[in-house]
Amino acid sequence: MTKVYGLGEVEVHALRGITLAIERGDYVAIMGSSGSGKTTLMNIIGCLDMPTSGRYLLDGIDVRRFGDDQLSLIRNRKVGFVFQSYNLIPRTTALQNVELPLTYAGVPPRERLERARAALDGVGLADRADHEPSELSGGQQQRVAIARAMVGNPSLILADEPTGNLDSVSGDQIMEVVDRVNAEGRTVVLITHEEHVAARAKRVVRVADGLVVSDERRAPVAGAPPHLSGADTGIVEAAS
Secondary structure, three states, rough: EEEEEEEEEEEEEEEEEOOEEEEEEOOOEOOOOOOHHHEEEEHOOOOOOOOOOEEEEEEEEHHHHHOOOHHHHHHHHHEEEOOOOOOOOOOOHHHHHHHHHHHHOOOHHHHHHHHHHHHHHOOHHHHHHHOOHHOOOHHHHHHHHHHHHEEEEEEEEEOOOOOOOOOHHHHHHHHHHHHHHOOOEEEEEEEEEOHHHOOOOEEEEEEEOOEEEEEEHHHHHHOOOOOOOOOOEHHHEEEH
């Protein structure tokens, strides 16, 4: 799989030939320096972008078959996003932020409210449901973002530098939540430049100059919960 961006007469080869398969229930950290292609790879995995050549399969289906409306529906139902900058809506409560994906999905108001409250409770913020982002710490805002990513019950969680704006204590707390999300059986793919964060994953993929330069599977750090899913089928496959 390749990705080329055209900038006038200049072409930028963000991905130069990536072949990568991620199994359902896996926990993968993608690492690389700025400009390595890791964010482009994440955007393609999340159906926010398309490869220039090659193919990308999500649950065995080539995403190029889908139009914009179908891709939007896939992102809403299959993928949960967690961003470094939280991306919460200001002057809107934590509960309303978490409800948002369900609103787009057309979930009835009562069910939407119940599921959003349950998601906040799952990240330890039931007592902050009526607080706006400006009234929450960075770690609490990221917990709200995780609850929002989880509320639609997606099979795949994509986390882009989820601890990047947090101190070490808050970062560790967030990663404990991410560990638990994976232990519940969801596939987790995270981008990070921090070795101690990547060490929590079961697999570390390093990217440089648009290529996978190493792909290491290892035991997660002590204290991370065990993986509970027995599913073997692949969820993501990118081929050059």
